[in-house]
Amino acid sequence: MWDVLRDVGAVHRRLLPGRVLDVHLDGDVRTLTMPDGHLVRELIVTVDDRARRLVYAVIEGARPPLCHHQASFQVLPDGDGHSRLRWTTDLLPESLASLIEARTGHGIREMKEVLEQSAATALDR
Numbered sequence: 001m002w003d004v005l006r007d008v009g010a011v012h013r014r015l016l017p018g019r020v021l022d023v024h025l026d027g028d029v030r031t032l033t034m035p036d037g038h039l040v041r042e043l044i045v046t047v048d049d050r051a052r053r054l055v056y057a058v059i060e061g062a063r064p065p066l067c068h069h070q071a072s073f074q075v076l077p078d079g080d081g082h083s084r085l086r087w088t089t090d091l092l093p094e095s096l097a098s099l100i101e102a103r104t105g106h107g108i109r110e111m112k113e114v115l116e117q118s119a120a121t122a123l124d125r
Contacts, residue, residue, distance in 0.1 A: 001083045001115055002052040002075040008044050014118070015111055030056070038063065045070070052076075064099070067092040085111070 004014045008030055012020040022033040032040045040061035047054055051074065058069040071089040078084040087108065091100055 001085060001119075002049075004115060004118060005054050005073050005075060005085075006047050006049065006052075008047065008054070008056075015114060016107070017114065019107070019110060029059070046072075064096060066096065066100075069100075085115075 004010075007014055009023050009025045011030075011032065012023050018035070020032050021035055024031045024033075028044045030042045030044055032042065034040065038061060041059050042056045043059050045055040045057055053072060053074040055070065055072040057071075058066065062069055069089070069091045071087065074086045074088075076084045076086060085108075087104065089100060089104060091097065
C-alpha cells in the first residue's frame with residue numbers, strides 16, 4: 001500500500017484510475033487532470049518513508065473553492081501482514097466539511113478496491 005501511495009506521480013495509474021486521468025509533476029507540485037479536463041494543483045508537502053506518511057495540500061482548482069485543504073495518508077501495520085490507511089483532511093470553510101467527507105468516503109471505497117486488486121495480483125505472481 002505504501003509503495004502505491006508514495007508514488008505521487010502515478011495516482012492516475014496506481015491509486016485512482018478513472019477518477020484521475022493524468023498527473024504531471026513539477027518539483028513538489030503535482031497537477032491532476034480530472035475526467036472533465038479540470039486541473040487540480042497540489043503541493044506535495046511530505047513523503048516520509050520511515051513513517052509511511054504522505055501529506056499534500058490543494059493549492060489550486062478545488063471544487064467548490066476552499067480557503068484551505070490539506071490531507072495526509074499514513075499506512076499503519078494492522079497485524080498478520082495487513083495494513084490500515086489513515087486519511088486525515090483539514091479544510092476551510094468548515095461549512096463544506098460534509099461535502100468533502102462524502103467525497104472522501106467515495107474515494108476510500110475506490111482506493112480500497114484498487115489496492116486490494118493490486119495486492120491480489122502481486123500474490124498471484
